[in-house]
Amino acid sequence: MTDWVEKQRNILDFTLSSLRRRKGRHLGMLAVYAAIVFLLASVMLFSHAIKREAAIVLADAPEIVVQRMVAGRHDLIPGAYADRLTGIRGVAAVTPRLWGYYYDAALAANYTILVPTDQAVPAGSVVIGGGVARARGAGVGDTLSFRGYGGEQFFFTVAEVLPHASELVAADLFLIAETEYRAMLGIDDGAYTDIAVSVRNPREVVTVANKIIAALPDTRVILREEILRTYDALFDWREGLMLVLLTGAVLAFAIFAGDKASGLSAEERREIGLLKAVGWETTDVIAMKVWEGAAVSLAAFLAGYLLAYLHVFHFSGALFEPVLKGWAVLYPEFRPAAFVDVFQVLTLFFFTVFPYTVATIVPIWRAAIIDPDAIMRS
Amino acid sequence: MIFQPAIIALLLASVVTATVAVVASGFGVQVLRHWDITSGSERQLALERLTYLISTLLGLAFAVALGSLLLFVLNADRMASQFVGAMCAVGTLNANAWGFPTLVLKIVNFFLAGTWLILNEVDTRGWDYPLIRAKYRYLLVITPFLIAEAVVQAVYFLGLEADVITSCCGSLFSTDAATVAAEMSALPLVPSIIGFYTVLSATVVAGLVFIRWRRGGWVFAGLCALAFVVSIAAMISFISIYIYEHPHHHCPFCVIQGEHGYIGYALYLPLFAATVFGLGLFAMLPFKQIPSLRAVIPALAGRHATLSVALFAVFVAVATWSVATSNLVMRN
Numbered sequence: 001m002t003d004w005v006e007k008q009r010n011i012l013d014f015t016l017s018s019l020r021r022r023k024g025r026h027l028g029m030l031a032v033y034a035a036i037v038f039l040l041a042s043v044m045l046f047s048h049a050i051k052r053e054a055a056i057v058l059a060d061a062p063e064i065v066v067q068r069m070v071a072g073r074h075d076l077i078p079g080a081y082a083d084r085l086t087g088i089r090g091v092a093a094v095t096p097r098l099w100g101y102y103y104d105a106a107l108a109a110n111y112t113i114l115v116p117t118d119q120a121v122p123a124g125s126v127v128i129g130g131g132v133a134r135a136r137g138a139g140v141g142d143t144l145s146f147r148g149y150g151g152e153q154f155f156f157t158v159a160e161v162l163p164h165a166s167e168l169v170a171a172d173l174f175l176i177a178e179t180e181y182r183a184m185l186g187i188d189d190g191a192y193t194d195i196a197v198s199v200r201n202p203r204e205v206v207t208v209a210n211k212i213i214a215a216l217p218d219t220r221v222i223l224r225e226e227i228l229r230t231y232d233a234l235f236d237w238r239e240g241l242m243l244v245l246l247t248g249a250v251l252a253f254a255i256f257a258g259d260k261a262s263g264l265s266a267e268e269r270r271e272i273g274l275l276k277a278v279g280w281e282t283t284d285v286i287a288m289k290v291w292e293g294a295a296v297s298l299a300a301f302l303a304g305y306l307l308a309y310l311h312v313f314h315f316s317g318a319l320f321e322p323v324l325k326g327w328a329v330l331y332p333e334f335r336p337a338a339f340v341d342v343f344q345v346l347t348l349f350f351f352t353v354f355p356y357t358v359a360t361i362v363p364i365w366r367a368a369i370i371d372p373d374a375i376m377r378s
Numbered sequence: 379m380i381f382q383p384a385i386i387a388l389l390l391a392s393v394v395t396a397t398v399a400v401v402a403s404g405f406g407v408q409v410l411r412h413w414d415i416t417s418g419s420e421r422q423l424a425l426e427r428l429t430y431l432i433s434t435l436l437g438l439a440f441a442v443a444l445g446s447l448l449l450f451v452l453n454a455d456r457m458a459s460q461f462v463g464a465m466c467a468v469g470t471l472n473a474n475a476w477g478f479p480t481l482v483l484k485i486v487n488f489f490l491a492g493t494w495l496i497l498n499e500v501d502t503r504g505w506d507y508p509l510i511r512a513k514y515r516y517l518l519v520i521t522p523f524l525i526a527e528a529v530v531q532a533v534y535f536l537g538l539e540a541d542v543i544t545s546c547c548g549s550l551f552s553t554d555a556a557t558v559a560a561e562m563s564a565l566p567l568v569p570s571i572i573g574f575y576t577v578l579s580a581t582v583v584a585g586l587v588f589i590r591w592r593r594g595g596w597v598f599a600g601l602c603a604l605a606f607v608v609s610i611a612a613m614i615s616f617i618s619i620y621i622y623e624h625p626h627h628h629c630p631f632c633v634i635q636g637e638h639g640y641i642g643y644a645l646y647l648p649l650f651a652a653t654v655f656g657l658g659l660f661a662m663l664p665f666k667q668i669p670s671l672r673a674v675i676p677a678l679a680g681r682h683a684t685l686s687v688a689l690f691a692v693f694v695a696v697a698t699w700s701v702a703t704s705n706l707v708m709r710n
Contacts (some may be wrong), residue, residue, distance in 0.1 A: 020533070044383060065623075149576075150462065153440075225462075229459060229460050229461075229462070232459050232460050233460050236381065236382045236383075236460075237381045237382075239381050239382070240381035240383055240384055240386060241381065243383050243386065244386070282430050283430065283502050286430060286434055342452075343384070343452045343453070343456060343514075346448070346449055347383050347384045347387050347449065350387040350390075350391065350442075350445075350449070351383070351387060354391070354394075354442065357395070357438060358438070361431070361434055361435055361438065362431065364434070365431040365434060367432055368430065369427045369430065
């Protein structure tokens with residue numbers, strides 16, 4: 001074993017010194033290679049980060065949301081339904097919720113307007129998300145005015161701007177008191193947007209959902225697991241789509257790498273000829289070239305991945321944001337939590353190193369079978 | 379189909395591997411028909427040169443095949459969140475009828491490709507291409523399996539629908555279902571522990587005997603194959619329940635998840651590597667009389683046997699450790 005390792009070490013040693021001697025030639029290759037890794041890695045890191053954020057956000061969401069349907073459309077749900085849900089065995093808590101969207105014509109943007117269930121907002125005050133604050137240029141103590149559904153004006157004093165940490169979910173939030181919510185949007189007492197149901201035992205969620213459908217046939221039941229599954233599939237799909245679009249770039253890169261590898265300089269040909277003349281076997285020359293490829297690949301992979309990491313986690317993935325995140329006027333500014341996954345690195349390795357290796361094998365072989373005799377005569 | 383990076387990677391890998399194998403098989407047929415080391419004809423020279431290209435290509439393709447088994451299982455594990463009822467890789471593999479056939483083919487190809495790489499390694503050590511016919515004949519056996527894997531895997535992935543309700547490992551590895559997995563789960567505890575330790579110690583002893591005296595290589599290689607099967611059965615029948623600390627959870631896939639400290643990797647990676655090094659003896663021992671390999675094979679076989687024995691020992695140690703430190707106590 002040791003002599004094999006020793007032999008490979010010597011070949012690697014030789015390879016690295018020959019790489020050092022021809023720095024300029026390899027730097028261009030390295031730059032393009034790293035750029036390809038950077039592109040693909042950015043896409044993967046970004047979509048994984050979003051998936052994780054979604055999972056973290058949804059971890060606190062209620063297990064079940066019950067919505068009333070009228071003619072296939074989401075409609076307001078009577079508060080009396082909540083009492084019937086409380087009676088179902090396995091249900092831990094039932095919370096009727098009030099929320100909706102408010103179109104602000106001045107900004108051409110939609111707010112998510114919400115009556116918080118865990119904190120009380122005093123009448124006449126509003127708590128706003130970071131996106132709303134930026135768009136309206138509002139801070140704590142400022143007064144904002146809005147038109148209600150009947151045309152009359154409502155005035156709110158900003159009591160608080162939500163912290164930046166919750167930006168992803170809270171950018172477009174607009175939290176007000178229940179009475180003002182009903183008055184401004186014209187919603188009757190006793191009617192709610194939907195009902196959140198939490199279930200004590202996660203294994204019972206499906207059973208409880210079935211019971212709800214049986215008890216309230218005019219409702220639609222949305223499970224948290226289902227939302228998560230949909231998000232996962234959606235972001236995987238977007239990521240896959242980006243990767244397929246980038247296949248063209250990978251292909252061009254492979255052609256470039258193959259071309260570069262097959263254009264051996266006269267000096268390199270002489271070197272290989274000499275090596276073979278002093279006793280190197282064809283397999284040794286192939287091993288040397290494979291080590292060369294491995295060194296270039298590793299360097300490019302590390303550089304590209306590092307750049308992608310910085311791009312996604314420190315510059316919020318500025319290049320791909322619109323495609324992967326979706327689009328909205330009040331879009332959250334957020335910095336995803338840094339996260340690196342072995343599975344992802346493996347997949348990425350396959351998408352970049354594999355094409356490079358395939359593209360360079362034939363040129364490597366061509367170099368390795370050079371006849372020393374023919375070289376030295378020429 | 380579910381559009382996902384890892385799936386695209388796996389599909390591409392299998393297509394490339396199968397294509398390389400088909401091309402190499404075409405070349406192999408040429409070698410089997412026309413190879414003549416004593417001749418100096420142009421065709422022989424071309425064959426000699428090309429064989430370097432073909433073995434390098436196959437080396438890459440088979441290395442990818444080895445890696446794709448890992449990626450496949452990881453992917454199945456990760457995708458479980460997208461199927462109703464799935465909690466680990468089992469659910470994803472059960473999402474349609476082709477999941478488990480793909481996995482089985484991948485495991486078979488893992489060992490075929492691994493032994494071929496070892497055969498190739500031996501061949502390059504001899505100066506006169508001693509095993510060139512043997513290795514291309516063997517390749518002709520492997521190629522259909524690689525094609526089958528590529529086709530079955532494509533059918534599996536293309537047929538995946540996220541809204542299918544699949545079954546979780548609890549139903550596949552429960553003791554009263556009528557499947558092979560269930561049979562293994564239902565193996566009585568004490569006999570299966572005894573059987574596991576007997577076979578594995580026999581394998582290690584046979585390996586040590588072979589390393590010391592270069593005898594009983596065939597026995598050792600055969601025991602390696604047996605030890606692999608017994609180890610998988612042991613994973614399902616008793617190692618798993620001690621890891622999960624739950625007397626009825628027999629799933630061999632949940633062990634690779636984070637909640638169990640990724641201990642599955644510490645078990646499966648040594649087990650698969652040990653088996654492939656052991657099986658490699660099958661690719662070496664028949665040729666130890668060839669003049670140019672007389673010095674090569676005993677040394678290489680001894681080295682591989684050492685690796686195999688060491689890795690089996692690691693596997694047994696990790697398995698024993700996870701049983702010994704478990705809070706589960708089984709009394710009957």
